[in-house]
Amino acid sequence: MKRLWKALSLPLYAVITGLILGAIIMAIAKYNPWSAYGSLLMGAFGNPIAIGNTVSGAIPLMLTALGIAVAFRTGLFNIGAEGQYWVGAMAAVFIGYNFASMPWYFHIPLALIAAMVAGGLWGGVIPGLAKAWVGAHEVITTMMMSYIAILLAHYMVEKGPMMQQGFVPQSPPITSSATLPTILTNSNLSAGLYIALAAVVVVHILLFYTSFGYKLRAVGYNAFAARYSGLPVALYTVLSLGISGVLAGLAGGVQFLGVDYQLTDTFQSGYGYTAIVVALLARNNPLGIVLASIFFSALSSGSQMMQITSGVSANMTDVITGIIIFFVAADRLYAYILRTFRKKQVIAVARKEVQG
Amino acid sequence: MALLEIAGLRKVFGQVVANDHVDLTVMPGETHAILGENGAGKSTLIKMISGLYKPDAGTILFDGALRNFNNPREAIVAGIGVVHQHFMLIPALTVAENVVLGIHGGWGRYDRKTAEEQVSKLSKEVGLPLDPTRKVEDLPVGMQQRVEIVKALYRQAKLLVLDEPTAVLTPQETEDLFEVVHHLNQDGIPVIFISHKLDEVRAVAHKVTVMRAGKTVFESPVGSASAQQLAYWMVGRDIVLQTQRDVVQSGATVLSVNDLTVFDDRHTKKVDNVSFAVKEGEIFGLAGVDGNGQTELVEAITGLRKLAHGSVYLQDKDISRASVAKRIEQGIAYIPQDRQRDGLVLPFSIADNLQLREVSKAPFSKGGWLQKRAARKHAEQLVEEFDIRPRNVDLPVGDLSGGNQQKVILAREMARRPMLLVAVQPTRGLDVGAIEGIHKHLLALRSEGRSILLVSLELDEILMLSDRIGVMHAGHLVAVYNNGEVSREELGLAMTGEITAKEAGA
Ligand SMILES: Nc1ncnc2c1ncn2[C@@H]1O[C@H](COP(=O)(O)OP(=O)(O)OP(=O)(O)O)[C@@H](O)[C@H]1O
Ligand SMILES: [Mg+2]
Numbered sequence: 001m002k003r004l005w006k007a008l009s010l011p012l013y014a015v016i017t018g019l020i021l022g023a024i025i026m027a028i029a030k031y032n033p034w035s036a037y038g039s040l041l042m043g044a045f046g047n048p049i050a051i052g053n054t055v056s057g058a059i060p061l062m063l064t065a066l067g068i069a070v071a072f073r074t075g076l077f078n079i080g081a082e083g084q085y086w087v088g089a090m091a092a093v094f095i096g097y098n099f100a101s102m103p104w105y106f107h108i109p110l111a112l113i114a115a116m117v118a119g120g121l122w123g124g125v126i127p128g129l130a131k132a133w134v135g136a137h138e139v140i141t142t143m144m145m146s147y148i149a150i151l152l153a154h155y156m157v158e159k160g161p162m163m164q165q166g167f168v169p170q171s172p173p174i175t176s177s178a179t180l181p182t183i184l185t186n187s188n189l190s191a192g193l194y195i196a197l198a199a200v201v202v203v204h205i206l207l208f209y210t211s212f213g214y215k216l217r218a219v220g221y222n223a224f225a226a227r228y229s230g231l232p233v234a235l236y237t238v239l240s241l242g243i244s245g246v247l248a249g250l251a252g253g254v255q256f257l258g259v260d261y262q263l264t265d266t267f268q269s270g271y272g273y274t275a276i277v278v279a280l281l282a283r284n285n286p287l288g289i290v291l292a293s294i295f296f297s298a299l300s301s302g303s304q305m306m307q308i309t310s311g312v313s314a315n316m317t318d319v320i321t322g323i324i325i326f327f328v329a330a331d332r333l334y335a336y337i338l339r340t341f342r343k344k345q346v347i348a349v350a351r352k353e354v355q356g
Numbered sequence: 357m358a359l360l361e362i363a364g365l366r367k368v369f370g371q372v373v374a375n376d377h378v379d380l381t382v383m384p385g386e387t388h389a390i391l392g393e394n395g396a397g398k399s400t401l402i403k404m405i406s407g408l409y410k411p412d413a414g415t416i417l418f419d420g421a422l423r424n425f426n427n428p429r430e431a432i433v434a435g436i437g438v439v440h441q442h443f444m445l446i447p448a449l450t451v452a453e454n455v456v457l458g459i460h461g462g463w464g465r466y467d468r469k470t471a472e473e474q475v476s477k478l479s480k481e482v483g484l485p486l487d488p489t490r491k492v493e494d495l496p497v498g499m500q501q502r503v504e505i506v507k508a509l510y511r512q513a514k515l516l517v518l519d520e521p522t523a524v525l526t527p528q529e530t531e532d533l534f535e536v537v538h539h540l541n542q543d544g545i546p547v548i549f550i551s552h553k554l555d556e557v558r559a560v561a562h563k564v565t566v567m568r569a570g571k572t573v574f575e576s577p578v579g580s581a582s583a584q585q586l587a588y589w590m591v592g593r594d595i596v597l598q599t600q601r602d603v604v605q606s607g608a609t610v611l612s613v614n615d616l617t618v619f620d621d622r623h624t625k626k627v628d629n630v631s632f633a634v635k636e637g638e639i640f641g642l643a644g645v646d647g648n649g650q651t652e653l654v655e656a657i658t659g660l661r662k663l664a665h666g667s668v669y670l671q672d673k674d675i676s677r678a679s680v681a682k683r684i685e686q687g688i689a690y691i692p693q694d695r696q697r698d699g700l701v702l703p704f705s706i707a708d709n710l711q712l713r714e715v716s717k718a719p720f721s722k723g724g725w726l727q728k729r730a731a732r733k734h735a736e737q738l739v740e741e742f743d744i745r746p747r748n749v750d751l752p753v754g755d756l757s758g759g760n761q762q763k764v765i766l767a768r769e770m771a772r773r774p775m776l777l778v779a780v781q782p783t784r785g786l787d788v789g790a791i792e793g794i795h796k797h798l799l800a801l802r803s804e805g806r807s808i809l810l811v812s813l814e815l816d817e818i819l820m821l822s823d824r825i826g827v828m829h830a831g832h833l834v835a836v837y838n839n840g841e842v843s844r845e846e847l848g849l850a851m852t853g854e855i856t857a858k859e860a861g862a
Contacts, residue, residue: 230681
C-alpha cells in the first residue's frame with residue numbers, strides 16, 4: 001500500500017502542479033481560473049454524452065500508450081507510434097470498405113487483425129530488425145517510419161488506390177458490417193472501449209504474470225545480465241517493438257471502425273505523441289495508463305467548453321499538458337525538493353540533540 | 357585535531373537499521389580501516405559521509421564545521437573524495453572527461469587539451485598513470501578505479517575514502533594502491549579504507565574500527581589488535597579459514613578444451629591454442645595475472661564469445677557453437693566477474709534474480725505462466741542456505757550490500773547443481789565468514805561429483821580449493837600442476853612467464 005502510494009504520488013504532484021500553474025497563468029491573463037476549470041470539467045464530464053466522448057477519446061490513447069509502455073519496459077523508445085497508428089488505420093479502413101458481404105463477426109476481427117499486423121510490421125519488426133542486425137537506433141528508425149507512414153497515407157487517399165471516386169481526397173467509408181457499434185447513444189463511445197480495456201488487462205498479465213513478460217523486463221533493465229543468462233536479446237528487441245506497434249496499429253483500427261469510419265486527408269491525430277506522455281505519467285503501468293489517458297482526453301474534450309463559456313483559449317490545455325510533461329520528466333526535481341525538506345527536519349532534530 | 361568526527365550516526369531503510377550509533381574519528385595523515393561483515397553497514401556509512409544518503413540522526417563534523425550535505429557535490433566541495441564500492445563513472449566518456457566533469461560548473465567550456473594534460477600529469481604524480489583519451493567503458497576495472505581516485509584528488513580532496521578498493525584489484529595493483537595511500541598520508545591526507553582482508557588492513561592502516569550489525573563495536577590501533585580479536589568482533593565467533601578437502605575420486609572428463617584460440621573485441625589474440633580438461637569431482641584452478649586471457653577463455657566456454665579455432669566439449673557433446681541458452685541447459689553454470697553488470701538485474705527482487713536463468717522452466721513457470729509461489733519458496737530456501745541478508749526475498753537486489761549481491765549470484769548458480777560451474781572470483785567482496793561458507797559449498801559440489809573451473813587472482817584461494825592448477829600467461833596455458841606438488845614460488849614464476857610449457861599430471 002505504501003509502495004503504491006509512493007508510485008502514485010509523484011505523477012499526482014506533476015498533474016496538480018500543472019493545473020495550479022495553469023490557473024496562475026489564467027489569473028495573470030485576467031480570467032477566472034475557477035470558472036475556467038469548472039467549464040473544462042463540465043465539458044469533459046458534465047453529462048453522460050460528454051463522459052462518453054471523453055472516454056471515447058481515451059481509447060486510442062490508452063492502446064497507443066500501452067504499446068509505448070511495453071517498449072519502455074524493454075528499454076526501448078518507440079517514438080513512432082503515430083505512424084503505426086496510421087498504418088493500422090489504413091489497413092482497417094481498407095478491409096472495412098471491402099468485403100461488404102462478410103458478416104460482422106468475421107469482418108471486424110479481420111479488419112482489426114490487419115491493423116495490428118500492419119502496425120506491428122511497421123513499428124516493430126522493421127525497426128526491430130534494423131536494430132538487432134545493424135544497430136540502427138529505434139528512436140531514429142521508428143520516427144522515420146512514422147513519416148513514411150503519414151506520407152503513404154496521404155498518397156493512398158489523394159491519388160492512390162484508397163481514393164474514393166470523386167474529387168474529395170478521402171477513402172470510401174467502411175461498410176456497416178465492419179462498424180463497431182456505439183454503446184452510448186449520441187456519443188462517440190463505441191464497443192472499442194471493451195477492446196481497449198481487454199488490451200490493458202492482457203498487457204498487464206503478459207508483463208507481470210508470464211515468463212515472457214519477465215524476460216522482456218529483464219532485457220529492459222539489464223541487457224548484459226539478460227545475455228549472460230542466455231536470453232536472445234535481439235529477438236526480444238524485435239518482439240517488444242513488434243508488440244508496441246501491434247497495439248498502436250490496433251488503436252488506429254479501433255478508432256476508425258468505431259469513430260471515424262473513413263480516412264480524410266488530415267493525418268495528424270497526435271495520439272502517438274500524447275501517448276508518450278501518458279505512458280511516462282503512468283510510469284509504464286498498464287492500470288495507470290487507463291487513468292492517465294482519461295485525464296488527457298478530458299483536457300482536450302473539455303477545452304472547447306472552456307473556450308466557449310469562460311473565453312479561455314482551448315490551447316490553454318496544451319499549456320497545461322506541456323507543464324505536466326515538464327514535471328513528469330523532472331520528477332527527480334520533486335524527489336530532490338522532498339529530500340531537502342526532510343533534511344531540514346533532520347537538522348532541526350540534530351541541533352536539538354546537540355544543544356541538550 | 358581530528359579532521360573527521362562522526363557521532364551517533366543512524367540510517368534506517370524500511371525495516372533495516374543499516375547504521376546505528378556509529379562513531380568514527382579520523383586524524384590527519386592516518387589511514388583508518390573499517391572492517392565488518394557483509395551488510396554490516398560500511399557502505400551506508402560512506403554514502404552518508406559523501407552526501408548520497410541523509411542521516412536519520414547524528415552529526416558529521418568535518419574540517420572544523422558541522423556538515424549536512426544535501427548532495428555529493430557539497431561533500432566534494434567540502435573536500436571529501438570517495439571511491440564507491442560500485443563505481444560512479446560515465447562509461448561513454450573519456451578518462452579526462454570523467455575526471456573533469458562537473459568541476460567547472462554547468463556553463464564553462466570544456467577545454468579538452470588542457471584537461472587531458474592535467475589529468476595525465478596528475479595521474480603520474482600520484483603514481484597511478486592513466487591514458488586520459490581512452491573511453492572508460494574500454495578500461496578494465498582496476499583502471500576504472502584509478503580514474504575514480506584521480507577524480508577525487510583532482511577535486512582537491514582533503515580526505516579520501518576507498519570502499520572495498522582491493523576487491524577488484526590484482527595483487528600487484530593492490531601493492532601499487534598501498535603505495536599511493538602511503539604517499540597521501542605523508543602529505544597529511546587521511547584515508548578511510550574498507551576491506552574484508554585482515555592482512556591488507558595490517559599492511560596499510562594505522563587504526564581500525566569494526567562494525568557489526570550497523571554499530572561501531574570496536575576501535576583500536578592496528579598494531580595492538582590480533583587477527584583473532586578482529587575476526588571475533590566482526591562475526592561474533594571464531595573463523596577457521598582452513599577448509600578440509602576430502603579425497604574425491606575424479607572420474608570421467610566433463611569439460612575438454614581443445615586447441616582453443618580466441619580473440620578479444622579489438623581483434624587481439626587473447627587465448628592461444630589452449631587445451632585442458634576438467635574431470636568429474638574435480639576443481640581445476642586457473643591462476644594468472646589479470647588480463648592474460650582468462651576472461652576470454654571463460655567467455656568462450658560459456659558461449660559469450662566466438663572461438664576462432666579449436667573446440668569445447670561438454671562430456672562428449674561438441675558445444676563449440678552452441679548458444680549461451682543451450683549451454684546453460686546442458687549444465688553449465690557461470691559466476692561472472694562483474695556482478696552488477698552481468699550477474700544481476702538490480703531493480704528485480706531477490707526472488708526474481710534467483711530464477712533469472714531458468715525462468716522458462718518448471719517449477720518457475722508452467723506453460724508460460726510465472727509460478728510466483730514456487731519462485732518464493734525456492735528463494736526463501738536459498739536465502740537461508742546461503743545466508744543472504746536481509747532475509748526478505750521481495751527486496752530489490754540493488755538495495756543489498758555488495759557482498760550479499762554476490763551471494764545471490766552464487767546461490768543461483770550453485771543451486772542448479774550444474775555439471776560444470778565456471779566461477780570467476782566467486783568470493784570477491786565477501787567477508788571471512790561468508791568466504792568460509794562459499795568454500796564449503798564449492799567443496800560440497802565437488803564431493804557430489806560436479807566439476808568446477810575456478811578462476812581466481814588469489815593464489816590462496818586457488819591453493820586451498822583446487823585439485824589441479826593451470827597457469828595462464830600471455831594467452832598460453834603455460835603449466836598444469838597437481839595441487840600439493842607445487843610451491844607458491846613456482847606458481848608465481850609460471851604466472852610471470854618464467855616457466856613455460858611444463859605439464860604435470862594432466
Ligand atoms: N538503498 C537501500 N535500501 C534498502 N536497504 C539498504 C539500502 N542500502 C543498504 N541497505 C541495507 O543496509 C544494510 C547495510 O548495507 P551496506 O551496503 O552498508 O553493507 P556493507 O557493510 O557495505 O556490506 P558489504 O561488505 O557486503 O559491501 C544491508 O542490510 C542492506 O541490505
Ligand atoms: Mg559495501
